[in-house]
Amino acid sequence: MLELLQKLRKNKKYTALYKRFSTILIFTFLSLNLCGACSDRIEQGKDKTPVTYYLDSNNGNDESDGLSEDNAWKSLDRVMKTELNPGDEIQIKRGSEFSDVLVINNSGTAENPILLTSYGNKNLPSPAFTNPVFKPQSNQYGNCIRLKGSFIIVENMYFHHTVANLPQNAGSFLTMWELGAIYIDKNAQNCIVRNNELYDCGVGIKSYGPYAKIENNYIHDCNRVLKKWGWGPIAIWLGGDNQEVSYNRIINYSAVNPNINWGPDGYGEGADGGAIEIDDARYAKSNISIHHNYSRDCQGFIEVTWADIDQNPLYLDFSIHHNVSDDYQQFIALWQGANFSIENNTIIRRKVNENEWGVFNITQTNSRNRVRNNIIITENNVVVFNVGRQKSATPNTIIENNLYWSYAEELDIGFEGPGDSPLFSDPMFLNYDNATSRKDFLLKINSPAIGLGAL
Known part of the structure; x- marks a missing residue:
């Protein structure tokens, strides 16, 4: 391809053809690069691996990462500050109590809904709101x-x-x-x-x-x-x-x-x-x-x-x-x-x-x-x-x-x-x-x- 362009450029008879063909080639390269950038963005926007967050109003700590029972969050506010993705779960410990509103703005999908459920000792009462x-x-x-x-x-x-x-x-x-x-x-x-x-x-x-x-x-x-x-x-x-x-x-x-x-x-x-x-x-x-x-x-x-x-x-x-x-x-x-x-x-x-x-x-x-x-x-x-x-x-x-x-x-x-x-x-x-x-x-x-x- 490059060799053909060189021949066209040296031959004055084909100068116009060279200009047109090189313009098309440059546009093609740019398009490929742009598509590659799009591909990168799509890859970055793919559904993330679902995450399970834990919430415990009695022993939790909002400074924790919320990613395990031992590092559970304490408040509903901490949940609302977290962007939830399809497949994510909010596990709330039985025996917890809350007296405010939990608003969920994010969405799951049909295959991977967002789940709010309970965990913990079955003899304890369900999380209370x-x-x-x-x-x-x-x-x-x-x-x-x-x-x-x-x-x-x-x-x-x-x-x-x-x-x-x-x-x-x-x-x-x-x-x-x-x-x-x-x-x-x-x-x-x-x-x-x-x-x-x-x-x-x-x-x-x-x-x-x-x-x-x-x-x-x-x-x-x-x-x-x-x-x-x-x-x-x-x-x-x-x-x-x-x-x-x-x-x-x-x-x-x-x-x-x-x-x-x-x-x-x-x-x-x-x-x-x-x-x-x-x-x-x-x-x-x-x-x-x-x-x-x-x-x-x-x-x-x-x-x-x-x-x-x-x-x-x-x-x-x-x-x-x-x-x-x-x-x-x-x-x-x-x-x-x-x-x-x-x-x-x-x-x-x-x-x-x-x-x-x-x-x-x-x-x-x-x-x-x-x-x-x-x-x-x-x-x-x-x-x-x-x-x-x-x-x-x-x-x-x-x-x-x-x-x-x-x-x-x-x-x-x-x-x-x-x-x-x-x-x-x-x-x-x-x-x-x-x-x-x-x-x-x-x-x-x-x-x-x-x-x-x-x-």
Whole structure:
């Protein structure tokens, strides 16, 4: 190549050709060098080898490197000063306690998520988090862990006594929607919250994050008013679509107080709260799956709202199946939403208090939600299909193959039911009278409900 260039340069006949060819050659060399530099930068930006950091609030030291149990850090602040990479783990020693917020801004990947978990003596309590501070002006919303990055897993932690009992002037919907002991931000995708315990948290888990999974958590015992005198406590609160809530136990989330009054015409009087709530009408929602959860003594299993900052959002194609609910107020209050599938649930409505909405409190017009293959048990004159307590509502619910039974008085089906192919029979639970777990609602081998659901 260089010899050819020399010949071209010496021969005047080919001077123009030489200039053109040498320019091309120089540009090629420069391009190769630049690509080499790019290659170096790509190599430097490759995923680093995952690192495990250790945190011990009792015996840790923030001056240590955090890379072993003997050199654990002490504070959440030290974690937040560290850039986390895909595959990194934050191992928190059992018996540790924290009373501030841990914000995770970095992201993992699908293959290498960032993991927050516990380590240490199994006889010691799980790492404990609380945060009673609610100061919106300084971005404090009582969160314990706030996820802003994607592909993060939070597991094996204990959260307790977070914010509730806020004053009436605590702020707007926008402010209240920032609550949550564990909070998944709007841009945090594919996060998983699993195997945690949450006790007496005004809002347990709040998720906006697309493709979040909230699974196998134990959330229990909050009876405090969330905002005086309007809202009750909420165990799991969803503000975005593409969410999955499964295999959770939610026990005793209900506030009963005569001062509670958030709605007209007798709605929201005297009691509020519940296991699962879906709201924030600014965002359309679809692909929410709620399944295999067990809920007891909550102020309703699910409420799907329709008006807050905005009204009448487009909520479509939710799947609510294989849940067991033994709650107050309603199984589902569906103020907004169409083409929902509500199937294969075991619904017990024998408990009544200051606020009563029936089993299915469905308010839309021609929403065509499907209620199929459910076992529905009532006592205390609870109405099955309450149609939003508005006789003018015509939701045209598709109702078929449900089993209905009342263990006390005559069954009150209500306005829409019982639908096609109903079965009126005692389902024969293993332990209905003293049920305290999902297993108590398993069917005896001679139950008439076995094998009769439609495919």
